[in-house]
Amino acid sequence: MHELSLAQNIIDSVREHVGDDRLPKVTEVVMEVGTASGVVGESLQFAYEAIVQGTPLASSVMTMHSVPFTVTCHACGTESESPAGYMVCPNCDSMDVSVVKGAEMILKQIVLNDD
Numbered sequence: 158m159h160e161l162s163l164a165q166n167i168i169d170s171v172r173e174h175v176g177d178d179r180l181p182k183v184t185e186v187v188m189e190v191g192t193a194s195g196v197v198g199e200s201l202q203f204a205y206e207a208i209v210q211g212t213p214l215a216s217s218v219m220t221m222h223s224v225p226f227t228v229t230c231h232a233c234g235t236e237s238e239s240p241a242g243y244m245v246c247p248n249c250d251s252m253d254v255s256v257v258k259g260a261e262m263i264l265k266q267i268v269l270n271d272d
């Protein structure tokens with residue numbers, strides 16, 4: 158149950174950012190999930206919904222944006238998406254590449270209903 162602990166971490170971060178007294182005002186938690194992060198989006202969403210039940214975050218939803226795994230090549234200078242998550246440049250097959258994005262999950266935005 159990897160996603161359960163991930164969801165719990167996200168909730169802890171949300172709490173840190175907005176503070177306990179404002180938790181009921183959270184309407185949406187926006188995540189960016191890299192295609193090579195190993196996170197199963199549906200499972201994470203399911204875990205989140207299960208954990209927030211009966212808590213001040215019960216009325217919030219989690220939305221996710223997929224971020225394509227992208228590498229930059231030091232041999233040919235090309236930045237390209239590598240859908241399979243390989244550390245190889247699709248342009249010149251060099252393995253001298255660095256990850257630009259798409260290898261992690263990021264808490265992108267917390268939407269509050271401040272009326």
Ligand SMILES: [Zn+2]
Binds near residue numbers: 230233234248
């Ligand atoms: Zn290259």
